[in-house]
Amino acid sequence: MRPYDAVLLLSFGGPESREEVMPFLRRVTAGRDIPDERLEEVAHHYYLMGGRSPINDQNRALLDALHAELRRRGSAVPVLWGNRNAEPFLADTLREAHGRGLRRFLVVTTSAYSSYSSCRQYREDIAAAVASLADEGLEVVVDKVRPYATHPGFARANTRLVTDAIREAGQPDDDRLRVAFVTHSIPMGMDDTSGPGDGEGNLYWHQHDELGHVILDEAGITLDRNLHGALVFCSRSGPPSQPWLEPDINDHLRQLAGQGVTDVVVAPIGFVSDHMEVRYDLDVEAAETADELGLRMTRVPTVGVDAEFVSGLIDLVEERAAEARGETVAHPAWPGAAMPSICRPGCCPNLRVARPAACGAD
Ligand SMILES: CC1=C(CCC(=O)O)c2cc3nc(cc4[nH]c(cc5[nH]c(cc1n2)c(C)c5CCC(=O)O)c(CCC(=O)O)c4C)C(CCC(=O)O)=C3C
Numbered sequence: 001m002r003p004y005d006a007v008l009l010l011s012f013g014g015p016e017s018r019e020e021v022m023p024f025l026r027r028v029t030a031g032r033d034i035p036d037e038r039l040e041e042v043a044h045h046y047y048l049m050g051g052r053s054p055i056n057d058q059n060r061a062l063l064d065a066l067h068a069e070l071r072r073r074g075s076a077v078p079v080l081w082g083n084r085n086a087e088p089f090l091a092d093t094l095r096e097a098h099g100r101g102l103r104r105f106l107v108v109t110t111s112a113y114s115s116y117s118s119c120r121q122y123r124e125d126i127a128a129a130v131a132s133l134a135d136e137g138l139e140v141v142v143d144k145v146r147p148y149a150t151h152p153g154f155a156r157a158n159t160r161l162v163t164d165a166i167r168e169a170g171q172p173d174d175d176r177l178r179v180a181f182v183t184h185s186i187p188m189g190m191d192d193t194s195g196p197g198d199g200e201g202n203l204y205w206h207q208h209d210e211l212g213h214v215i216l217d218e219a220g221i222t223l224d225r226n227l228h229g230a231l232v233f234c235s236r237s238g239p240p241s242q243p244w245l246e247p248d249i250n251d252h253l254r255q256l257a258g259q260g261v262t263d264v265v266v267a268p269i270g271f272v273s274d275h276m277e278v279r280y281d282l283d284v285e286a287a288e289t290a291d292e293l294g295l296r297m298t299r300v301p302t303v304g305v306d307a308e309f310v311s312g313l314i315d316l317v318e319e320r321a322a323e324a325r326g327e328t329v330a331h332p333a334w335p336g337a338a339m340p341s342i343c344r345p346g347c348c349p350n351l352r353v354a355r356p357a358a359c360g361a362d
């Protein structure tokens with residue numbers, strides 16, 4: 001039995017022209033406490049790239065790669081694409097698919113970690129899309145693969161990319177080289193409540209920290225070196241009065257320059273492809289800071305369409321399909337533990353409003 005009629009890549013979405021930038025930003029920040037100056041600043045980042053976010057083209061490439069890997073494994077299941085904040089919108093993708101006779105969907109998101117912004121918010125948007133189709137009399141079922149920050153495919157691909165970049169940096173002195181693992185900053189309150197809701201919290205921070213540590217260990221073994229690194233953040237928004245995860249990558253670079261470090265390997269492990277946060281906040285802004293400080297910066301590629309990463313995502317698709325068929329199935333995890341495919345009640349909560357979320361037990 002095939003439990004799903006289609007695999008559905010669900011992403012954040014981005015604008016593709018100057019005219020789409022402001023409507024996109026208003027959609028993303030609707031009801032949020034984001035200062036106007038911050039919106040203008042972010043709009044400017046998009047305008048620098050001609051108003052076109054890199055994210056959609058990267059998702060088109062990922063879509064092709066997922067499709068190819070499924071075909072390679074002998075599966076004919078269609079692979080569709082929907083976004084939360086830009087065309088093609090998730091509800092439109094589902095409606096169109098329903099028209100083609102597809103009813104049961106398995107979502108893979110372009111977000112690996114556990115937090116409200118990176119997990120539950122996707123689940124809320126799935127629930128809203130399913131509800132809006134139901135209002136039109138169209139019934140669909142949507143499940144999701146588990147968060148894959150702790151899946152070996154993601155971790156191994158990142159480990160290899162960081163190891164190659166350290167080699168490429170060519171600084172043999174361990175004390176002069178640092179690896180900066182970078183992810184999207186989030187409000188501290190969001191991080192404090194991230195995780196399954198069993199009282200632990202800080203899972204967003206912890207997943208990144210743990211991955212950074214195993215990457216350093218593995219790269220150190222491969223290269224026979226004693227490597228040093230730290231977890232740092234980019235793309236803070238929100239009012240200055242609200243605490244967000246720190247240190248910011250730019251502050252971190254300043255600190256390193258003061259410690260005699262000459263080479264920084266910047267590894268954006270928080271992102272699955274070169275989003276604007278990577279292309280602007282790291283490749284433009286952090287690169288400028290490094291340049292001013294006289295630091296050599298090597299930016300590690302994001303996993304993108306790396307074969308090991310893509311293969312890991314399809315392993316997760318097969319794992320979730322086996323679960324749906326009621327089979328006992330292994331949940332490979334490294335580093336740390338596998339997250340459940342069905343999120344626990346109250347995990348990674350929305351701290352502002354209670355909204356229905358799909359793919360969970362609540
Ligand atoms: C954890 C996280 C991820 C990673 C997980 C994931 O991938 O989902 C992520 C991804 C992304 N965020 C993106 C864009 C934006 N995020 C914003 C705002 C915010 N992000 C937040 C968190 C995250 N965001 C938060 C806590 C806010 C504050 C407002 C709110 O609570 O919602 C804003 C508003 C302006 C600003 O404040 O910067 C924009 C434009 C794009 C598209 C980029 C492109 O075009 O390539 C992508 C992939």
Ligand SMILES: [Fe+2]
Nearest residue numbers: 012117184235
């Ligand atoms: Fe964001």
